[in-house]
Amino acid sequence: MIIEEDRRDEWNEFVTGCPHGTVLQCWEWGELKQHTGWEPLPVAATENGHIVATCLILKRRLPLIGGCLLYAPRGPVLDFANEAAWNDLFGEIREIAKAHRAMVLKIDPAVASSRADVLTILKQDGFQPARGNQNFGGIQPRYVMKVDISGELEEVMADFKSKTRYNIRLAERRGVTTRDGQREDVDDFYRILETTAQRDGFAIRDISYYYDIWDLIISRDLGKMFLAYVEEKLVAGTIAFTVGHQAWYVYGASSNHHRNLMPNYLLQWRMMQWAKQRGCTVYDMRGVACEVEGEAQGELTGLNRFKRGFTAQYVEYIGEWDLVFRPGLYRLFNIVQPLVKRIRMSASDLLDQSG
Numbered sequence: 001m002i003i004e005e006d007r008r009d010e011w012n013e014f015v016t017g018c019p020h021g022t023v024l025q026c027w028e029w030g031e032l033k034q035h036t037g038w039e040p041l042p043v044a045a046t047e048n049g050h051i052v053a054t055c056l057i058l059k060r061r062l063p064l065i066g067g068c069l070l071y072a073p074r075g076p077v078l079d080f081a082n083e084a085a086w087n088d089l090f091g092e093i094r095e096i097a098k099a100h101r102a103m104v105l106k107i108d109p110a111v112a113s114s115r116a117d118v119l120t121i122l123k124q125d126g127f128q129p130a131r132g133n134q135n136f137g138g139i140q141p142r143y144v145m146k147v148d149i150s151g152e153l154e155e156v157m158a159d160f161k162s163k164t165r166y167n168i169r170l171a172e173r174r175g176v177t178t179r180d181g182q183r184e185d186v187d188d189f190y191r192i193l194e195t196t197a198q199r200d201g202f203a204i205r206d207i208s209y210y211y212d213i214w215d216l217i218i219s220r221d222l223g224k225m226f227l228a229y230v231e232e233k234l235v236a237g238t239i240a241f242t243v244g245h246q247a248w249y250v251y252g253a254s255s256n257h258h259r260n261l262m263p264n265y266l267l268q269w270r271m272m273q274w275a276k277q278r279g280c281t282v283y284d285m286r287g288v289a290c291e292v293e294g295e296a297q298g299e300l301t302g303l304n305r306f307k308r309g310f311t312a313q314y315v316e317y318i319g320e321w322d323l324v325f326r327p328g329l330y331r332l333f334n335i336v337q338p339l340v341k342r343i344r345m346s347a348s349d350l351l352d353q354s355g
Helices: 005-017 027-034 083-099 116-124 153-158 162-173 183-200 207-216 263-277 298-308 327-354
Strands: 039-047 050-061 068-072 102-107 143-148 176-180 223-230 233-243 246-254 282-287 313-316 321-324
Touching: 005 027, 005 039, 005 050, 027 039, 027 050, 027 207, 039 083, 050 083, 050 102, 083 102, 102 327, 143 298, 153 263, 162 263, 176 263, 183 207, 183 223, 183 233, 183 246, 223 263, 233 263, 246 263, 263 282, 282 298, 321 327
Parallel strands: 068 102, 246 282
Antiparallel strands: 039 050, 050 068, 102 321, 143 282, 143 313, 176 223, 223 233, 233 246
8 A cells, every 4th residue: 555644653663673674765765756856655565554564666757758667765675574565565566556557666675685585586576687787786786885883882993904993093183073064064065075076977966955865864863964174174074874773874075185184084983983872783884896706896996995994894785676567668768778878978078078
């Protein structure tokens, strides 16, 4: 069934209590994505009136080829051993997909690739592996690194590599200070995020999106902004999310000045301290490069080295899976989508050259 607004708290409580529940499946994430053209469809299965499975689905129309695409970021959320809950949930989802003339449902739950039982369930119910970027592994990163912060903070830091501990202390000795960000700091955070994007060659959203994150996620105690300064000059900033026992490092930005003072190392430590105070036992540093036999592959290997300095452990998820409802349209979509991306990238290059 589609869950109504008056059950928001029950929905969030269920997501929070599930081992692989994340902010991306909380009610507020649907509200955030509604500001970017997606329609949230919060679907749940119930037993004796209580929620036993959830799947926050985001719907987006496909104007050129018709129909719509459904995407459940880090969903569904349930005990995969509960066969009845799975069947009820996806029975509802299939009906919704039919009513909305959906082409496909994409899912990428935060479930380890070692879960053969989950892979069996997906295949038996008609899911197929999606095509995706093999560096990161799809819409959400397939390869992540997580830090165990269940012990005392002194023990957590003692496990860091010596160079990482040195860089954290260097930042403190050289006068890097940190504080919690406020809503009025969003403009300054965005300014250094633009600098980071230009330096490292990635795209970012309009500033309004980060104000929406503040209003819909951070202000509702699901996240926090952290800022680092050198002599009152903002040099770095981060945003982290939290749900239940987990925290996630989601956005990071730094200026081109004072990078030698290692403010990013200090901010990572501050986020771990905050997560620990919140009762978290896992600090997720998010996306890294794929590793084969412990060796990082491709262009993102620097991320792996940086995060391993905090003794972060490599985790591979099961990846992105598609449940196809309209095969002909799906095949057309997989032909058209790469072409559209290529055209957009070419147009962006032309604009850069003409600027």
